[in-house]
Amino acid sequence: MSTPVASLRGPARVVLRLHRRTLWAAGAAVAVGIAGLVAVALLADRAAADLAGAGCTLSSDTSSCFAPARDFVERMIRIDQSLTYAGFALIALPAVVAAFVAGPLIAREWETGSIKLSWSQSTSPAAWLAARLVTSAVPVVAGIVVLSAVLSWSRTHLAYPFPAVWEQATAFGATGTVPVAAALLALALGALAGLLLRRTVPALAVALAASGLVALVLSTVRFHFWPMVKATYPLEGASPAPKWSYVVEEGYVTAGGDPLPAGTCSTSSLNFRECLAGHDVQNYVHYHPASHYWPLQLVETGILLALAALALFAAFRVLRRLHG
Helix, strand or coil, X not given: CCCHXXXXXXXXXXXXXXXXXXXXXXXXXXXXHHHHHHHHHHHHHHHHHHHHHCCCXXXXXXXHHHHHHHHHHHHHHHHXXXXXXXXXXXXXXXXXXXXXXXHHHHHHHHHHCHHHHHHCCCCCHHHHHHXXXXXXXXXXXXXXXXXXXXXXXXXXXXXXXCCCXXXXXXXXXXXXXXXXXXXXXXXXXXXXXXXXXXXXXXXXXXXXXXXXXXXXXXXXXXXXXXXXXXXXXXXXXXXXXXXXXXXXXXEEEECCCCECCCCCCCCCCCCHHHHHHHCCEEEEEEXXXXXXXXXXXXXXXXXXXXHHHHHHHHHHHHHHHHHC
16 A cells, blocks of 8 residues: 555656746746845945945934935935835735646646546545645745745844834735745645636636735734733823834823723814813823734734635545545
């Protein structure tokens, strides 16, 4: 009796042979991405070194430092934008993976009829699907882990006034454990879409949309996955939120802790602060300190993995129904 590993080995070789050009192109793209991120980090270091070499800082008030400071700021703006675009690309990558798995990897075999040949070669349908998922998962996960790590490293080279802000969508969604979990969900969604539709273009489009929709929804609600720190402070006092915190909500409450009734004071009034003081009002702030980065990451990762498990279970159920 053949072992599960042995039953996967043959189909895996077929997948690698059929899609070797795509795998080589993807590997080349990852290498280019890594080189680009390293270059951006080095450019950031060079910009900071040039400013320091001129004997200047951004707070220097001598006329000889105006030009070096302006040049430094312009260079850091471009570097910050480059890392933002890199973060967007890494967040979008799972959707591309979902589209590839759904269309060229699975649905195309149904559309061309080659699925009958695959299943006639002593390969069970479950082994056929598992081989495609495993063969895709290994390079995808490896590539995303490396790109995410290099992006995180590159962001640490940003200098004031463009520090690495952890709560930005292009930072949070592209670093930590979230991008890996998003990629695994994309694989499962792609498999499910390909088996349900069994036509290349519709399956590709549905998988792309589904993966993108999940990313969009999670980006809007992720900061509610972990309890926020809630604090009140005097009207003229300083906010207790520490540096690098992400403020989710802030406003005014009464001394009893109730929300300030709407229309109590007009924000357009010149005496707005005096009006608030007359109602015995306090400021309130709800925020996530930087220490909440990993709890938020792990909760979102758990959600993504749970969705991936559900989609994968559904895909194998659909495959069983199709095979009879």
